[in-house]
Amino acid sequence: MDLIARDFFDRPSEVVAPDLLGCVLEHETADGLVAVELTEVEAYAGETDPASHSYRGMTGRNAVMFGPPGYAYVYFTYGMHFCVNVVCMPAGIPRAVLLRAGRVIAGEPLARRRRVPRRPEESPEGRPAERPPAAIPARDLARGPARLCQALAIDRTQNGVDLCSAASELRLRPAGTSAGADADADRVIEAGPRVGVSAAADVPWRFWVAGDPTVSVYRPYKSRAR
């Protein structure tokens, strides 16, 4: 029913980001609906933020960030993962909020099916008793930006989708919409440095719900040098 109004996103990303905690991202596909209540986000700025994809101007990949607010910017990274952002500020000002983690509140069986990990090395033949894959704890289903995309089946085809339109397969609902909405009063928000970012590591633009088990574990940036 009610979706987040577009002008909610017509603000700086570091202002929008904490307000997104508790909001609900839902994706409806032919397989069904999966919805996630957001518990962790990160804000990115444009020309002033060396960690932002839009720091060096517009390219084919980041063009959506330069468009109007309320749209999904999905990118592919590390050769195998997708991450989803919400675009903020008017067209021409490239800002976004990365959706890092959430709690699955609808469609958990479907989310779980999508999160079956690839087995390390499928030996050709003759492994006696194949160990069944361990069950994923519910809190890990969307714990981390790439896991969140996997649980919701978000990939390149959702890049540029309008999150404020009821006609979209992918959309955002305001906080307190979910069944048994347990009051914003209980929600304590904490802030700290962003995850896995080498540049501007001191900017506290990561926001999360204090004490929530679905918040991803903090991994400081690690250099890949041998």
Next chain:
DNA sequence: GCACCGATGTGCT
């Protein structure tokens, strides 16, 4: 829990 490491595509310093 922590550290290390490999997988893997894409857009550039």
Next chain:
DNA sequence: GCACATCGGTGCC
């Protein structure tokens, strides 16, 4: 080439 807005496995404490 190389650096990534990452994850899952293994090994160890």
